[in-house]
Structure formats: structure tokens, C-alpha cells
Amino acid sequence: MSDGIRVTGLQRSFGGIHALHDATFEAHPGSITALVGPNGAGKTTLMLTLATLLAPDAGEIRVAGFDPVTEAAQVRMRMGWMPDILGSWAALSVRTTLEITARMYHLGRRAAGERADELIDLVALGPHAEQPTRVLSRGQKQRLSLARALVHDPSVLLLDEPASGLDPAARIRLRLLLKKLAFDGKTILISSHVLSELDEVADAAVYLDEGRTATAEAVALAKERLRTWRIRAVNEDRLAATLAASEELAGRISTDNLGTLVAVAGEREAAALLTGLVAEGVEITSFAPAVGDLEHTFLDLSGGGA
Amino acid sequence: MRRYLAGIGTMVGLELRQRVRGVAWYVLLGVFVTLVGAVTLLLWLASGGRDSGGWLYSLIVYFILLLGTLVTPALSGNAINGERDAGTLATTQVTLIRTSQLVLGKFLAAWVSSLGFLVASIPFIVVAVLLGDLSALTIATSAIVLAAELGFVAAIGVSLSGIVTRPLFSVTLTYLVVAALSVGTLIAFGLLGAVTRSQVQLSTIGVSTATYDETTGAASSLVCAPPVMSTYSVQRFDPYWSILAANPYVIIADAAPGSFTANGGPNDLFSTVSLGVRSAQRAPALSVVNNMCEAAANGDVVPSNPPSARELYDSAVPSWFVGLGVQLVLAAGALLWAWSRTRTPARRLAAGSRVA
Structure with missing residues (x-):
């Protein structure tokens, strides 16, 4: 019996609207898998079916080895879900919220209290532990929501937009926490619109568009397409002149407020370009992809071009 | 079984802390105590302190019923769809709490909070007993039936909040059910009798x-x-x-x-x-x-x-157990319906509603 998440041919429609056409992917233990797609692609619907809240019309799902439809209780024992909507029991304190959530997983009164304390430390909500959740800021609610998903130490984590509303420091803490959880062998599926953010944590990706997951071949192809690199130099004019002299790069150069952009196919060509520029005596200060891996692949798959 | 009951207990505790036990509830309780106190005093003055315990007690019970049926729909009528709107229902549904525990817990919490009025009026019931002419059997039967009536309203409110998508609509519907039973039956009776x-x-x-x-x-x-x-x-x-x-x-x-x-x-x-x-x-x-x-x-x-x-x-034939029996069946049926509408994984969603 394999752990993690396995989804095959998942379909779900609401009335006449097909939210999921054909979603097929796997997410493995110890890995952080990004779920990438535009608004309305079916990301939340997919998360809800995995979280045992929504029954699929067709297709097969295994979460931690169990079927969310027929073995919902088994899945719930092993799965933590952080919704994209930040609902919290407004009148209850952070600590009480976590204690009650723990009680909902059959933890005893004392064990629930201890677990609440651990989680408050883990997500750094100590100063707010006794405050009613209605006074929490968006970022604090976000951390409370994450703590709630972790109450029963699940082996599979489904995180819907976990970083929205977090300040940079909290974002870094979240990234470290997720990496640690993955290192502990948990399966983490994480969706976000902020692709650069996912780039920093995810080691695998599922691309979802109009209810369909991109096939592995399509992803591999997209990665080989032209990609924009941003180049900065001590003397920008010198850089521009050198680039303009190259016939090969004609029509592939543009500039923005942050530097010069050059479209390059693949990393090998990028390396060759850098070597050439340095050989010409251009003093390069920065030479990096303008967009992250995920964004590049995503834009290419969704036909936006890169 | 013990675990099942403990789950219901957790839900009741959550519900009482989160939704019911608010400031509004205490304000209502204060207003209620003041009203019943005034009625007790006036009745005592009017009777000269003799043999009016029966009248006072029955008035108090009707007061509790009136206020209970006015407040309970507001407390229970958005128990489920209100949480869905607030985004907290699904976070409960992904835990090991079952749908039946969730529905029953919310129902019991709404019932308990409406019984608060009965508890708050105990001092006045004592006064009624002291005024005399009040049998223990009357107190026992009417208190039990009163509790059952408040439970019926709580069950209808919670059920409608699970069946209907919009909280405002389900609260209003619960009030309509209460009005239909309390006033509508009188109107129907009077009009039908007048035309026959x-x-x-x-x-x-x-x-x-x-x-x-x-x-x-x-x-x-x-x-x-x-x-x-x-x-x-x-x-x-x-x-x-x-x-x-x-x-x-x-x-x-x-x-x-x-x-x-x-x-x-x-x-x-x-x-x-x-x-x-x-x-x-x-x-x-x-x-x-x-x-x-x-x-x-x-x-x-x-x-x-x-x-x-x-x-x-x-x-004549007593009819109270027929009414009570019909209400019991209605309440159980409504709770069952609410359960089937709230069950997860959800197969069908009502138009315009979302899971989380």
C-alpha cells in the first residue's frame, strides 16, 4: 500500500460546469508538490475531493492509501487540510480553537491541551494564544489555520494558498516548517497563485488548467522552450551594445526597469551567452532567469508564452 | 459509543462557547427575568397573596414558551449554514466528528440555551409554589412538555439551517414555523369554524x-x-x-x-x-x-x-400527546434531512453554495 496521494482520471462537475475534467497525478512522501493553475482551473475542487469533503463523479483517489469516498474516516485520521478561506471560531481563543480541534480528533482533554501548546509554539502565536481569533490579523489567522491542520500530526498535508497574507518573515518560517515536515516524510500538496513562492519550496509540480493536469511530456517540452533571462552589468550601455552586435540574438532582447532581458532556449545556451559576454569584457553583476521554473512552465503550458 | 457521545459533547461545548453564549443571550435573559418579576409582583398584588399560585405558574410557563420560541430560532436557525458561510463548517467536517454528531451537537446546544429561560425562572416558580394552590404534578408535566416544545423549535431551527443554504432564509423559515404553530393554528381554527x-x-x-x-x-x-x-x-x-x-x-x-x-x-x-x-x-x-x-x-x-x-x-378527549407525537416525528425527520444534506463527501451541492 503506497502512501502519499494518487489521483487517476478524476472528474467532477457542478451542474453543467466541469470543474475537473481529467486530473491525474501523484504526490510522494517526503516531497513538496506544488499545485499550479490559473483561477478557476479546479485547484480548490481538487483539494476538496482529496480532503473528503466533495465526492468525485469519476476517477480514483488514494490519500495515505485510503479512498476519501468510501474510507473517509481513515483518510481524515491521516490528512490535514488548510482551506483557502480563513474561517475561525471568532469568539474562541487561539488555544481553545486548537484544543477543541484536537478533541475532534479524539484526543483526551490533557493531550489536547499539550498539543495546543506545541502548535502555538510551532507557528509562533504565543503572544496571541489567549486572544479571541476575531482580533487576529490575516497572517495570524493563516498560521492558526496551519496549526489546526497539523493538530493530529497527519502524514498528508493539503495546503490551499497557505502563504497569502504572510509577511516575509512568516513566509520564510513557513518555508522552513514545510521543508522540515517533508523531511519527516510527510506528503505535502500546496497550491498557490504566487509561483515564485512555490518555486522556493516545491520539488515537484502538478499543472492544472481547465480541470486537466498537464502530462509529463507537455511539462518536459515546456521546460525546453525559450526562457527569459535577466542580465545586469556595471555599464548597461556596454552590455546593450554587445548584445546588439550579436546577430543570433536579434529580436530576442528587451529591457525593463530592472535590467536587460534576453530570451534563451535552455540552460546550455544561457551558459554560452554568459561566457561570451564575459569574454567581450562586459562586467556582469547579475545573470539569472527572469521568472521561476514553475512560472516559466506554467506560462508556457497555458499558452501565455515566455 | 462513549467516543460517539464524547464527540457530541465536544460539539455542544464548541457551540455554546462560540455561538450561543453571547452578550445578546444574557441581555435577553435579563429582560426575561425583569418581565417575569413584574408579572409575579402584579399578580401577587392583584390576588392579595391568596391561592393564585396556579395562575402565576401557568403565566410564567407561557412567558418562557413565548420567549423561548422567539429566541431559539435566532440561536438555532443559522447553526449549520452560518458556519458554512463563515468557513468553519468544513474544518469540522474534515475531523473525525461525524455529521450526525455535528447535527445533534448543534441541536442539543440550541436546546440547552433555550432551557436557560426555564432555569432563570426557578425563583419565580418558588414564589408561585409559596402562593399556594399549585400541584406538583402540574409543575412536573408542564415543565417537561415546555422543555419538549423548546426542543422541537431548536430541532426545526438547526434542521432548516442544514437544509436551506442562506442563513437569513432559514432563520425566517424557523420563525414562520413557530408562528404557524402558535398563531396560524388559531387563525385556521377560527376561520374554518366560521365558514363551516x-x-x-x-x-x-x-x-x-x-x-x-x-x-x-x-x-x-x-x-x-x-x-x-x-x-x-x-x-x-x-x-x-x-x-x-x-x-x-x-x-x-x-x-x-x-x-x-x-x-x-x-x-x-x-x-x-x-x-x-x-x-x-x-x-x-x-x-x-x-x-x-x-x-x-x-x-x-x-x-x-x-x-x-x-x-x-x-x-372530552385529551389531545396533547397527539400534538407532541407529531412534533417529535417532524423534528426527527427534519434532523435526518439536515444530516443527509450536510453529509460529506458531498455528492450534490445546492445551487450557489460551496463546501468551504
């Missing part, structure tokens, strides 16, 4: 000739006249009395044992209401003979002797 009429055949037998003793005035050698036939119409309430059996106020009144004074009049509000409902069970006589001739022969001016209130009450 029967013809009564009246035959009047008069005296044709008679001689009267000059000193005593007693009639002798009477010759009765042939009967004179006439008709008139009466309103019929007797086919519709069962409508009133669904009324919460009637159920409580009818369940309490009748309390009557020595000359047969009702001795508390329950007996008064129950007497009215039970009197409606009697069909009017559709052929009436007004035999004045015979009356004259007997030297009797008033021919008939109408039954006393107590006799009417005792001769």
Missing part, C-alpha cells in the same frame, strides 16, 4: 290551552300545541379542534392536569385554555326540541341544565 355551518332543526312545542291555579299560578289541564318547526345555522368548530392540538400553548395546557375551583371553574391558565379547546370537541345538537309545554307542566322555567366547566373538561 350546519342547519339546526328547532321544534318549539308551545302551550295551546291551560288553566292556571289563581293562588299558586301552577298550570293544569295542559293541552300542548303542535310543534312549530324552524331552522337556524350554527358555526361548527368540532371538525377542526385537532388543528389546535398542534399549538404549543395548547399542548402544554392540555398536558397539565385540570385544576378547578369548588364550583367547577378553571383555577389556572392551563385549565382555561384546555377547557376552551376541549369544549370545541363537542358537536352542537342538530335537532333541538324546545318543549315549553313540558316545562310548564313540570313547573320548570329553565328546561336544561348546562354542564359545568369541570364536566365538559372531563368528558
